[in-house]
Amino acid sequence: MVFLNLLENIRSKTDEILEAKKCEPVKFSVESAKPGFGDITCNVPFLLSKQLKKSPQEISVELSEMYNFDDMPQIKNVESHPSGYLNFSIDYTKFNDFVIRLSLQENYGALEFGNNEKIVVEHTSVNPNKALHVGHIRNIILGDVVSKILKKANYDVKILNYVDDSGLQVADIIVGFTELGFSQESPNNEKFDHYCGDTVYVKTTEKYEFDKELEGKRHEILKQIEDRSSEVSKIAQTITRKVLNEQLKTVWNLGVFYDCLNFESQIIHSKLWETIFEKLKSDNQIKYEDKGDNAGCWVIPADGEDDKILVRSNGVATYIAKDIPYAAWKLGLVEDPFYYKIHSTQKNSQTLYETTLEGDNKLNFSGSKVITVIDNRQIRLQKIVSGLMAKFKEEGAYTHLGYESVTLSADTVKSLGLSVDGESAQMSGRKGLYVNADTVLETLTKRVYDESKSRNENLSESELQNIANIVAVGTIRYEMIKPDLDKIITFDLKNSLRLEGDTCSYIQYSYARASRILEKTDVKPNFDSGFELLSSEYEKNLIKKIGMFDVHVNDSVNNLSPKVIAKYSYELAVTFSSFYEHVKVLASETTELLNARLCLVVSFQKTLKTSLGLLGIDAPERM
């Protein structure tokens, strides 16, 4: 810990001073200061004003004289600002060494939050009847980045993907195959998931409009899918597996990997529901209605809102009856009915497991905490589930990480040959109103490839491909992580191709520039020397920014907020770019200064790489 340490030490010093002054305890803040107000700032004088019956200014002056930094050489002094704040200044002749040395460590920025506690992150969870589109990408990237951040905070993270292979959406494409005679092989080597989503699904659901008999078939088909011995069920198995495998390829291309796949069909067959249903009954969490609108149903009582029906009057469970046992399973509340087998080896060579009902291999993918990443349209359902889970385990063990959806801009809708009223449109699989993830990645990769080629004459084909891939993936990830979870992303194909300004490629470019500096000199950075020579504003700003990495990791873990790391990465890159422009490293006057600056450049690179790594973004040496 670097900057966090300073903040905590100042906080405890302040606490001691308050105790010595016999003040009532107050909840004050110690945080990084805005430029022009020292390096670290504390608002405690404001909060004591009433209690001590003095002005914040007076208190500030008084307190500022009571600090002693003998045991904190990184702090130069504290000043009372006329506004009332206490402003602390860093002694960079000491702080530099501290930051640069620590930033070289492998686990720089790592924090102790989790105690290696097991935590389950579930994300993706897409019906295996279509290709992934940009809306799914937000879910996948958020889930992936949250997992990485939790790992950084020392949680033992297990990543799950729930494969919803038995719903109506799957039934729809099976209707297409069995009733409308769509070929079970995709034409012209088209990616199979694209074929199912773009052609079979759209065409089949289109037909429902005119052919009500066909629409009736989907329920019949759905029933047959759930009967594992039926011919239709076997076809559905084959088809959904094929689609899933294509979806996984897309996901792997984005650098996302899982530990285990859970199939909904197996959860249904596992009798988990029956177990949990009995448990709910015996714990009086649900009630049987014998009169009123819901007569004959089992319902979950919800205060304020309508009760949620769990089992219909005909005895058939509703869809929420799939989510509840799954949630309980993830939390390890029920005996695990599954065995595990290897599904595949992922692109990063990590083994991917899947659940199975036969076999003898037992593994454990449950956690004492669970985070489920699903968009906010499901917030009502998720509230019910987490409410129920809180009855079985402590409050907060089951967390729904929600976010707003991705819509398409009017221009992008137009480019799909469709029209829309207004500025943007919700995506719709049925209407063919979506942009596939593969398409976005391909378009972006091509754009970056061209850009990079025009800037570099002497790069080989494979180097160009590699750069294009790294920058394209980074760009998609960055755009999905950067906005607040509560903000709707309006996806615009053209806009997403931007490579200037606050974009991933800007950040990556700063890394590539740093690489070039190191490449152009024969001097090997020697970290045994002191770094007090780094004293210009640009150098100090960069060191401070590097040192503040842990503050942002801390913030992002505490709030489950991936965007904090995106913002930090950008700020770090901006600070370096300014340094780069104003401090000519290779033109340093003395060898000592040159060495110190080279070390700073290395320190920056390592930190940026680690920070981008949390976002699942690679840093290229050249681009």
Place this chain on the structure above:
RNA sequence: GGACCCGUAGCUCAGCCUGGAUAGAGCGGGUGGCUUCGGACCACCAGGCCAUGGGUUCGAAUCCCAUCGGGCCCUCCA
């Protein structure tokens, strides 16, 4: 009818959780900077009653309430 989310510069957004000093970025507009560690850049200018109205507070973009705009959810569908 009920629940949740959003509203900050021409546009896209950060800051809001945890109230405090001068409300920050990017794009777009206007200047300036390559005898260059790579211009996917840097430096600067213009552009804001932080949706509106109340309240709490010594102090509100930030907390509370109401209103207005926009979105989204609420079926014995999945």
